[in-house]
Amino acid sequence: MSGRFLEDFDVGETIEAPGAYEMTPERIAAFAAEYDPQGIHLDPIVAAREMFGGIVASGWHSLSATMRLMVGSRLFDAGPIVGVGVDRLRYLQPVRAGDVLRARAEVIDVRPSRSHSNRGYVVMRVVTLRQDDVQVLTQDWTLLVPRR
């Protein structure tokens, strides 16, 4: 289990993930070919006709890139974190080639489990931002954390 306990989290605590993730054309194509093979992610001619007017990264790619950024943060220093769910995930802006993503999180809820006295839940609002500080993606992670 994680080396961090429920009692170590406070509502309002913020975690800034270090580093950045550049959405290169090669990364967009490689992810989409494997996991989301739609023309809007792979074919410039198809994509030009669609809602965003050009190729955009798969939303699942932006999500996965956000995880990569967060794994580099101190949230994961003490060991693995078990995520049990995600709520209120919103795709706010398309992500395009050349965009550079960063991530940060804020603790929005800390609560003991009702059924297991040795554990609890931490809810974090995770925000993914573009190079111009515009939010492209927000989501609330629920993490399972041991109690002391």
Place this chain on the structure above:
Amino acid sequence: MSGRFLEDFDVGETIEAPGAYEMTPERIAAFAAEYDPQGIHLDPIVAAREMFGGIVASGWHSLSATMRLMVGSRLFDAGPIVGVGVDRLRYLQPVRAGDVLRARAEVIDVRPSRSHSNRGYVVMRVVTLRQDDVQVLTQDWTLLVPRR
């Protein structure tokens, strides 16, 4: 925009994605190395000490695999689908090497947009199953769909 319109969706409609996705050790390691580099996904010795007692696939990998399965379904036949959000995502069971995933979806809500008369939202409960029919992952997708 999608070739399918809001009026084409009915609550209760089910979509079975064809095909299956095998979680091989190589796929688990490749995804984790790129997007979720934690010991529980990459290092058998670290993973053995943790909650699941061995290596498990990244949850983001299972999500991405679910998208790959769903892209093969008739939901995507008419063109791209724009997802605007995901709610009530729950990781129900760990996914391990050798597990074979399938996916299905059910329309649980169809509603016009309040602010834009030319569009609406379809909510689908998407379920990811293991080879033994146990649900490993559930989530509700909200899709933006044009009206006729």
